[in-house]
Amino acid sequence: MAISSEPTASAPPDWIAKYLEHVRVERRLAARTVELYAFHLQALRENAAEANLPLDRVQTAHIRRWMAKLHSAGREPRGIALVLSCWRSFYRWLGHEGLIGFNPVQDVHAPKAGRPLPKALGVDDAVQLAELHDEDADPWIEARDRAIVEILYGCGLRVSELTGLDAQASNTALGWIDLDAKEANVLGKGSKRRIVPVGSKAAEALQEWLDVRGDRSVPALFVSSKGARMSSQAVWKLLRERSLKAGLAAPVHPHMLRHSFASHVLQSSSDLRAVQELLGHANIATTQIYTRLDFQHLAKAYDAAHPRAKARTDKDK
Template sequence: MDTSTESPLVERYLEHVRVERRLADRTVELYAIHLETLIANAAAAGLALEQVQTAHVRRWMAQLHSAGRESRGIALVLSCWRGFYRWLGHEGRVGSNPVQDVHAPKAGRPLPKALAVDEAVQLAQLHDEEADPWTEARDRAIVELLYGCGLRVGELTGLDLRASSTARGWVDLDSQEASVLGKGSKRRTVPVGAKAAEALAAWLARREDCTALPAARLRDPEGAAALFIGRTGTRLSPHAIWRQLRQRSLKAGLAAPVHPHMLRHSFASHVLQSSSDLRAVQELLGHASISTTQVYTRLDFQHLAKAYDAAHPRARAKEDGGKK
């Protein structure tokens, strides 16, 4: 491993982190790269490493940001430099750490991943001919409830067959409503659409066919009351639903595997696209703050922008180099 630099101070520091702190070789290599950047910046400014001030570090971080470096990458560079100047302080070479109060810019909040409407419908309409009827009925009902009601996977696994004082959640097919216990133990009621109610009724008609149910009732009466169960007769776990949904989305021919929260995002985005009622979406999702729900307005704008690019004459003219 070659981590040579042109600074004896940096060489000593790299030896320190390699021998005394016992950092991994790859980490030492990255430190060497980041410190070479520091050396180059200081040389360009006509400074010795011990003369670098906080204003210099801030300017160099701004340059990295302007060059397209991501916030996480900038944070790693700063962490390396901060450790180097901390060591210089212990060595008596600097009186203060110029990197101590410099922080990377906050990373932009990533947009939640949502399916397009046709992709969500494609997944919901899948009929897996290879699956046994019991599993197929269950998994179709799971997809319909996740997408049709915007449930969290924990809210889905918490559903019981019927309402009770101990049940975390349940579905009332007569009123086509689901009662769920969300974050912060807050209960909310959400409507169950016709397709979800139809799929759930089909699952309930087959659920008792599980041969493990009698033993499960003796072993775990509370678990046997679960709406969604596995072949062992016990309540499905969130991990099992993640696995089943991933396999199902690939069988549906979707480009990327789908996870339960992606269906919740798709539910919110599609309802907002159709209704533009942010408060209603907030209540349906069970968000405590409207600011949490507002991220879906950005997804909605992306949808509108794509529709504009595909349909508006001036957008097409731009793509065609202005020939139209």
């Protein structure tokens, strides 16, 4: 319902203060959240004042204009969405209080955020993690964990595909590794099977693990110290701990090794279709995100090596 076009008195100056009291006392929002609301609503008040508008005369066109201003100033889409959420809640409260006839923010949406780049390790960091030998660890656990790192990084498996591997092929196995053929047969998303080559380092680490693994009656390839199939959570934990022991700057998780596998293969081969097949992506558009990672790698190499790029950098400094 549109409001009347007739001029109205200026909005009471305590509307924002009353709303902040409402969210603090009745909605019991955290103090930090209330502070952010106060900050964003002060910006709303200033925008309205610049347009010579009381808060109850703000229209959707004004909100869109102020959002465009934030966007052009470099505010990230997520930050704009938070501002809009605050303003939208404020005007919704005004409506519930019977102080306005419509919510000017109701149909305004923040710009879509770009798809974030997957996190991948540099080649040196990935090799540093893979080559870690923890002399203080239990030899059984060390052999298992080294094999897990080598398979994740060397084959680009999802953590669910890794934990689903059995020690031997069978009619009931979700996946397995054929060491003679140096191939991993895995069941991926959508129950799609694919075969991934297993590199020499991964095959060597896996053979060392199989030599000490023990109980052959357990079908799972990777098992806990209690003999149960390893969970995804257990793999996340061991990778986090192992990456810290390797001296990496940030903890590593299983999907980071999958991203590293894809990025490093693409950097070396430039064969996007091959990477798509290795990762088991149904759509090549999903794989194309790694071309952005590859470009970042090339851009850094250019900035570090090209004399004109170096001159540009020195000038900028």
